[in-house]
Amino acid sequence: MPKVFTTQRPPVRGTNHMISSGHYLASAAGYKILENGGNAVDAGVAAGIVLGITLPHWVSFGGVAPIMIYSSESKEISTISGVGKWPELASIEYFKSNSKNGIPSTIEKAVTPAACDSWLTAIENFGTMSFEEVVGPSLEICNKGFVIQGTLAHFLPDMEITPELSTLLMKNGELLKEGEILKQKQLGKTFSRLIDIERQYKNEGRVKAIRKTRDYFYKGEIAKEIDEFFKKNGGLLSKFDLENFSVEIEKPEIGTYKEYTIATCGAWCQGPIFIEVLNLLENTDLKNMEHNSANYIHTIVEAIKLSFSDRHFYLGDPKFVNVPLKGMLSKEYAKERSKLINKHSAFTEMPHPGNPFKYQEEQNPDFILSETPQPSKNPHEGDTSYVAVVDKWGNAFSATPSDAYNNYIPELGLSISGRGSQSWMDPIHPSSIEPNKRPRLTPNPAMVFKNNKPFLILGTPGLDVQIQAMTQLFLNIIEFGMNPQEAIESPRFASYSFPLTSMINNYEPGVLSCENDIKENVINNLSNLGHKIKLWDQKSYLAGGLCAIQINNDLKTLTAGADPRRDAYAIGR
Numbered sequence: 001m002p003k004v005f006t007t008q009r010p011p012v013r014g015t016n017h018m019i020s021s022g023h024y025l026a027s028a029a030g031y032k033i034l035e036n037g038g039n040a041v042d043a044g045v046a047a048g049i050v051l052g053i054t055l056p057h058w059v060s061f062g063g064v065a066p067i068m069i070y071s072s073e074s075k076e077i078s079t080i081s082g083v084g085k086w087p088e089l090a091s092i093e094y095f096k097s098n099s100k101n102g103i104p105s106t107i108e109k110a111v112t113p114a115a116c117d118s119w120l121t122a123i124e125n126f127g128t129m130s131f132e133e134v135v136g137p138s139l140e141i142c143n144k145g146f147v148i149q150g151t152l153a154h155f156l157p158d159m160e161i162t163p164e165l166s167t168l169l170m171k172n173g174e175l176l177k178e179g180e181i182l183k184q185k186q187l188g189k190t191f192s193r194l195i196d197i198e199r200q201y202k203n204e205g206r207v208k209a210i211r212k213t214r215d216y217f218y219k220g221e222i223a224k225e226i227d228e229f230f231k232k233n234g235g236l237l238s239k240f241d242l243e244n245f246s247v248e249i250e251k252p253e254i255g256t257y258k259e260y261t262i263a264t265c266g267a268w269c270q271g272p273i274f275i276e277v278l279n280l281l282e283n284t285d286l287k288n289m290e291h292n293s294a295n296y297i298h299t300i301v302e303a304i305k306l307s308f309s310d311r312h313f314y315l316g317d318p319k320f321v322n323v324p325l326k327g328m329l330s331k332e333y334a335k336e337r338s339k340l341i342n343k344h345s346a347f348t349e350m351p352h353p354g355n356p357f358k359y360q361e362e363q364n365p366d367f368i369l370s371e372t373p374q375p376s377k378n379p380h381e382g383d384t385s386y387v388a389v390v391d392k393w394g395n396a397f398s399a400t401p402s403d404a405y406n407n408y409i410p411e412l413g414l415s416i417s418g419r420g421s422q423s424w425m426d427p428i429h430p431s432s433i434e435p436n437k438r439p440r441l442t443p444n445p446a447m448v449f450k451n452n453k454p455f456l457i458l459g460t461p462g463l464d465v466q467i468q469a470m471t472q473l474f475l476n477i478i479e480f481g482m483n484p485q486e487a488i489e490s491p492r493f494a495s496y497s498f499p500l501t502s503m504i505n506n507y508e509p510g511v512l513s514c515e516n517d518i519k520e521n522v523i524n525n526l527s528n529l530g531h532k533i534k535l536w537d538q539k540s541y542l543a544g545g546l547c548a549i550q551i552n553n554d555l556k557t558l559t560a561g562a563d564p565r566r567d568a569y570a571i572g573r
Contacts, residue, residue, distance in 0.1 A: 007485045007486055007489045008489055008539075008564050009485055009489075009561075009562070009564060010485065011483045011484055011485035011486075011559050011560065011561055011570075012485075012559070012560040012561075012562075012570040012571065012572050013557060013558065013559050013560075013572070014557070014558045014560075014572035014573045015556060015557055015558065015573075016392050016558075016572070016573050017031075017034040017040075017043075017389075017390060017391045017392050017558070017572060017573070018389070018390050018549050018558040018559075018560045018570065018571075018572030019031050019034065019043055019044075019047060019387070019388065019389045019390075019549075019560075019570065019571055019572065020387070020388045020547035020548060020549055020560040020561065020562045020568065020569070020570035020571075021047045021048075021051065021385070021386065021387035021388070021547060021562075021568065021569070021570075022051055022055060022058075022059075022385030022386050022387065022461065022545055022547065022566060022567055022568050023050065023051055023054040023055055023150075023385065023567045023568070023569070024567070024569035025050055025054045025137075025141060025146060026047040026048070026050040026051045026054060026385075026387060027047060027387075027562075027569045027570060027571045028137075028571060029046045029047050029050045029137035029138070030043035030044060030046050030047035030050075030387065030389055030571075031043070031571040031572070032046075032137060033046045033047075033129070033133075033134065033137075034389070034391060034392075037128075038127070038128060038129050038133070038134070038391075039126075039127060039128050039391050039393060039395050040069075040389040040390060040391040040393075040395040040396055040397040041069055041122050041123060041126040041127040041128075041389075041395065041397050042123060042127045042128055042129040042133070042134050043389045043391065043397070044067075044122070044387050044388075044389040044397030044398075044399055045119045045122050045123050045127065045134045045399075046134040046135070046136075046137055046138070047387045047389070048065060048115075048119060048387050048399050048401045049061060049119060049134070049135055049138045050137055050138050050141060051385045051387065051401055052115070052138075052401065052414075053138055053141050053142060053146070053184060053187065054141065054146055054152075054567075055151070055152065055385050055567065056152070056182075056184070056404075056405060056415075057151070057152055057155050057156070057159065057383070057404050057405060058151075058383040058384055058385055058402065058403075058404055058461065059383070059384070059385050059401045059402055059403065059404075060113075060115065060401075060402075060403040060404070060405075060406075060414055060415040060416075060417070061113075061115055061116055061119075061187070061190075061414045062113035062115060062116065062403070062409075062412075062414040062415050062416045062417060063113065063114070063115045063401060063402050063403025063406075063415065063416075063417045063419075064082050064083045064084065064114050064115055064118075064401065064402050064403055064417055064419060064441060064443060065080075065082035065114060065115035065118035065119060065399055065400075065401040065402075066079070066080065066081065066082040066083060066118070066265050066269055066271075066399065066400055066441060066443050066444065066445055067079065067080040067082055067118055067122050067397070067398070067399040067445065068080075068252060068263065068264075068265060068397075068398040068399070068445045068446065068447055069122065069126050069395070069396070069397055069398075070395060070396040070397075070447060070454055071126065071395060072393050072394030072395050073393075075452070077251070077252045077263050077447065078125075078126070078249055078250070078251070078252075079249070079250045079251070079252050079265045079266065080118050080121055080122055080247050080248070080249055080250075081114075081118075081247050081248045081250060081265070081266070081268055081438070082114045082115060082117070082118030082247055082399075082401075083111075083114050083268060083269070083417075083419060083438050083439070083441045084111035084112035084113055084114040084245065084417045084419060084438070085111055085112050085241070085245060085436045085437060085438050086111055086420060086423070086433060086434060086435055086436060086437050086438075086439070087110075087111070087112070087236040087237045087238060087241045087435065088238070088240060088241055088435050088436065089236045089238070089435070090104075090108075090236050090420070090433055090434075090435055091433060091434065091435060092425055092427055092432065092433050092434075094236075095108070095425065095433065096425070102425045103421070103425065104420050104421065104423075104433075106406065106407065106418065107230070107233050107234060107235040107407055108234070108235060108236055108420070109406075109418045109419075109420035109421045110230070110235055110236070110237045110406070110407050110416045110417060110418055110420060111237070111417050111418075111419050111420050111438075111439065112237065112241050112242060112245040112417070113226075113242075113414075113416050113417050114245075114247055114417065115401055115403070115417075116214070116217050116218075117214060117217075117218065117245070117246060117247045118247050118399075119134075120210055120211075120213060120214045121214075121246075121247050121249065122397075122399075123210060124207055124210045124211065124214075125249065126395075130198060130202075130206055130209065130210070131194065131195065131198050131209075131210055131213050132195045132198055132199070135191050135194070135195065138191060139188055139191045139192065139195075141184075142183065142184045142185060142187050142188030142191065142413075143183065143185060143188045144183070145181035145182055145183035145184075146181065146182060147179060147180070147181060148176055148177065148178055148179065148180050148181070148182050149178055149179070150566070150567040151541060151566055151567055152182075152567075153177070153178035153179075156169065156175060156176065156177075157175065159405065161175065162408065164408045164409070164410050165405055165408050167410045168182075168184065168186075168408070168410070168413070169182075184413050185413070186410060186411060186412060186413030187412070187413030187414055188413070189413065190222065190412050190413055190414060193216070193221075193222070194213050194216060194217065194222075195213075197209075197212055197213045197216040197220075198210065198212065198213045200212070201213075218242045218243060218245060218246075219242070219243050222412065223239050223242040223243065224239060225409070225411060225412060226239070226242060226409065226412070226416065227239035227242070229407075229409045229411075230407075230416075233407075235407070237416065250265075250266055252264060252265065252266075252447075253265070253266055253267075253271065253272045253275065253325065253329065254275075255272075255274075255275030255276075255278065255279060255329050257278040257279075257281075257282050257474075257478070258282065258478075259450060259451075260448050260449065260450055260455065260478065261448065261449040261450070261452075262274065262275050262278060262446065262447075262448055262449075263446060263447045263448070263449065264444060264445075264446050265444055265445065265446075266318060266325075267314075267315050267316065267317075267318045267321075267323040267325055267440075268316075268317050268318065268438045268440065268441060269440065269441035269442065269443060269444045270311055270315060270440065270441070270442055270444050270466070270467060270501075271444035271445075271446065272315070272325055272328065272329060273307050273308065273310070273311045273315070273467050274444065274446055274467050274470055274471065275329050276307040276310060276328055276329060276334070277300075277303050277304055277307045277467060277471050278471065278474070279329065279330075279331060279333075279334035280303040280306060280307065280334050280337055280338045280341075281299070281300065281303050281338075281471075281475070282331075282334070283334075283335070283338065284299055284338070286299070286300075286475060286479050287479045287480070291476075291480050291490075292490070292491060292493075292518055292519075292522065293522060294521075294522045294525035294526050294529065295343065297493055297512075297514075297518075297522065297526060298343070298346065298526060298529055298531070299341060299343070300471065300472070300475070300493075301346070301493065301495045301512055301531070302340075302341040302342070302346065302347060303338070303341060304467070304468055304471070304495050305347050305350065305351055305495055305497050305498065306337050306338075306340060306341070306347075306351050306354070307467075308350070308464075308467075308495070308497075308498040309350050309351045309352065309353045309354075309498060310328055310353050310354060310356070311498070312350070312353070312498055312499055313353040313430070314328065314353065314356070314430055315430055315431070315440050316429075316430025316431045316432075316437075316440050317430075317431075317437050317438040317439075317440070319437070319438075320434060320437050321430040322362075323430065324356040324357045324359075324360055324362065326356075326359070326360040327355075327356025327357055327358065327359035327360040327362075328356040330356070330359045330360075332359055333354065333356050333359045336354065337354050344529070345529060345530050346510065346512075346526075346529050346530035346531045347497060347510070348509060348510040348530055349497070349509045349510070350497055350498045350499075350507065350509060383402055383403065383404040383461065383463075384400060384401070384402035384442070384443050384461035384462070384463070384466075385400070385401060385402070385461050385545065385566075386398075386399070386400050386401075386445070386459040386460055386461060386545065386546075386547050386568075387399050387401075387547065388457040388458065388459065388547050388548060388549045388560075389457075389549075390454065390457060390549050390551060390558055394453075394454070396447060396454045396457050396549075396551075397457075398445035398446060398447055398457050398458070398459055399445050399459075400443035400444060400445045400459050400460075400461070400466075401443070402442075402443050402461070403415060403416075403417045403418060403419065404418075406418030419439045419441065420433070420439055421439075422439040422440060422441070422442070422501050423437075423439045423440075440501075442463050442464065442466055442501045443459075443461075443466070444459070444466060444467070445459040446458055446459060446470060448474065450553075451553070453551070453553045454551050455550065455551055455553075456474070456477065456484075456548060456549070456550050456551070457548065457549045457551075458470055458473060458474070458546065458547070458548040458549075459546075459547065459548075460473075460544040460545055460546040460547070460563070461544060461545045461566070462542070462543070462544035462545065463500070463501050464494075464496070464498070464500055464501050465494045465542065465543060465544050466544065468492075468493075468494045468495065468544075469492055469494070469543060469544035469546055470546070472487075472490070472492055472493075473487045473488060473546050473548060476490050477548075477550065483550070483559055483561065484548040484549070484550050484559055484560055484561030485559075485560075485561035485562075486561075487546075487548070487561065488546045488547075488548065488561040488562070488563050489539075489561075489563075489564065491514070491515040491517045491518045491538075492514075492515055492543040492544070493512060493513060493514045493515070493518065493543075494512070494513050494542075494543065495511070495512055495513075496508040496511045496512075496513065497509050497510055497511060497512075508532075510530065510531060510532045511531075511532045511534055512526060512531040512532065512533055512534070513533075513534045513535070513536050513542070513543075514526070514533060514534075514535060514536065515535075515536045515537070515538055515539065515540055515543055516535045516536060516537060516538050517538045523535075539564060539565045540565060541565050541566050543565055544563065544565065544566075545563045545565055545566030545567070545568050546561070546562075546563045546568075547560075547561070547562050547563065547568050547570065548560065548561050549570075558572055560572055
């Protein structure tokens with residue numbers, strides 16, 4: 001008899017349209033847009049903005065929002081580089097002179113807010129609706145409020161409540177609690193101001209009106225108010241930085257795994273590592289290994305360690321860094337690197353990087369990173385959320401918005417991206433601090449295609465766990481035939497044997513975290529292979545918050561899953 005997989009939730013199935021996102025109100029907002037005739041981009045943007053309201057500890061309208069879009073009409077995949085840049089005044093020399101430990105402080109780690117531009121660029125170029133229409137659900141939730149529950153209720157008591165945040169999160173001198181209503185009227189006012197601008201230019205066409213709305217944020221009164229906040233509080237971000245910023249529409253990075261095509265965002269995020277990991281695993285007979293056996297987990301984890309070493313040494317903003325992506329993503333390079341996986345023994349330190357340059361006819365530059373990561377036992381947190389959408393026309397949307405309560409501006413009701421914390425003080429490091437440079441981003445939406453048609457839309461929060469969780473989801477579906485909900489709820493594991501994105505000078509060599517519903521004998525065997533085991537709780541939020549939509553093009557059906565580890569839900573029909 002075939003194996004029966006049981007899940008906490010049933011998969012959501014449909015034939016018309018589908019959305020899966022990090023919060024049920026976001027999924028409901030996107031679903032409403034789809035029902036009202038909007039396309040996947042309209043719905044995805046609507047849901048993404050709602051995530052910044054219902055998950056304000058993880059997402060902000062002033063944060064980041066990398067996006068991937070598939071157009072069924074043009075058959076093209078596009079990405080939007082929804083990550084901000086370091087201010088013009090930022091530099092390693094500045095921080096060495098003005099910060100005790102060199103690493104930027106809270107306000108000084110701010111980069112340009114990219115999410116607003118990313119959302120507006122998406123609907124302008126690929127959507128059908130106005131900003132007013134897609135932001136409507138968010139405006140309503142801001143003004144009427146929503147009930148605090150789930151991860152927000154869990155994390156609120158441990159948050160550092162600044163004087164600015166106290167105006168939002170406290171009532172009568174006490175922190176808001178689970179079951180109480182959180183209203184964000186200042187953010188609602190910001191949305192209303194943007195809507196008013198769009199209305200002023202409505203007669204000049206949808207696109208022109210959206211562009212004017214965007215300019216009001218980055219060049220108009222809102223930019224002026226952001227500038228004043230940073231001047232008052234000692235930050236580096238200025239109106240000049242805002243005026244000269246824009247996200248970019250780019251082609252994706254492309255790889256393959258057997259008959260499947262993988263699309264990720266570029267080297268300004270960790271997305272290409274998803275392809276590299278799968279390249280290393282492609283020629284391994286995973287299907288005949290017992291699922292989540294010690295051999296299976298060990299093989300995947302060692303491939304992750306090899307790939308993340310390359311991430312550390314090579315990935316960064318391609319406008320500033322010569323990233324050897326052609327070599328890194330080549331099958332020949334993968335064959336060479338995969339030979340380093342020892343089935344009898346785990347890497348106890350981060351492996352040395354490979355030399356992908358020789359697979360693109362370039363000489364490997366001779367450099368040594370001066371900052372040596374130090375072992376750390378710090379906890380691993382993970383902000384960010386995710387949204388996937390497929391509409392009735394076959395368009396697909398994948399986005400991973402992020403940024404928690406950083407640099408909160410009470411008058412605007414939004415936080416400004418603090419992604420500068422993911423940069424290095426080593427000038428040789430590919431993700432070093434430089435003026436106008438983008439920090440290497442962890443959020444990385446992805447899509448999988450089969451026979452040139454969308455097959456799987458996927459992504460997750462979870463910092464350095466993101467690629468690892470996405471890899472496990474992918475293999476669960478491709479190699480073991482699970483539906484998205486089964487694949488998501490399956491027990492997960494993650495390595496921390498590389499410098500952590502959230503704490504760049506720290507890592508945990510050899511550490512392998514496993515959810516505690518992985519079999520005890522498997523844990524023991526992994527330990528015998530040299531892995532330093534740390535057990536997570538069953539269905540731990542640290543293991544990510546996957547959302548996915550699978551498309552069956554033969555049957556014309558959609559199947560979605562959403563992770564019960566966090567606040568995610570799927571809706572479709």
